[in-house]
Amino acid sequence: MTAPSPPFMMFSPLLLDALRACQYSPTATCSYDLMAGGLIWNDELPPRTEYGLNLRASVHLRKVIAYRASLMLDEPRTDLEEDWIELMRLLPAWPGFRPERVAGEAQRLLKVHKYKESRAIRQLEKDGF
Template sequence: MADDDLDQIEASLQAVAARLNSCHPDPNATVKYDLLANALIWPDELPAPQQPGEFSKLSMVRVLQRHRTTVILGTPSLELEKYWLLGKRLFPQWCGFQQDRITTSDERVALYWKHNPWKQRDEAENEWKAMQDRLSES
């Protein structure tokens, strides 16, 4: 993502930072897969929009949720890490940063791959890369 993207995301997150910082974790919230974010999310992580245009600003949290998912999967995204750090600076009390939501578990990994529509594409890419590696070795 380009610096322009970072500026746009930062402006959006700054506009909703106070609301995100005041999100309280729901002890009954359960993790789900979100197709738009391609991420694992908890339903208590986003407050309902209260003003026109606020939905698009709140939806920028998907970038953070995606990064967290890459951490859960054991393949942290260096590209998305800057947005995660930005979020931690702007709204450090956000319930999405809780350690128990960042922790890897077999159940979370299985949930992600069960619902991820990109799984077959990813598997095909991995097979292609492995084949290219074998060909370059010979």
């Protein structure tokens, strides 16, 4: 009889350690991640000095950021939910799970970015790119 295989981890131990070190900051700045289609705050990522972990973390968090955006737009994308649930189970104190990052002013800001993105795409299509 073979031993059961360990559960699949979507997030590497190195990435989890880096995200575990992220601390909420009331003065965190927000930007729009075009690839994820959602907002991300700088306190949700490890410091830039962490040997490129900042960039890699943002890439690995794209599904989480995209799922949060879908919640903010009241259109939950169940195809992205698994990473959100797994990260929430592993790091419930991660700043990205704070309620104000899913509703209120954040929700309004995301809609502004989505509008600008849509307008830019329409302009590109009009210009023939």
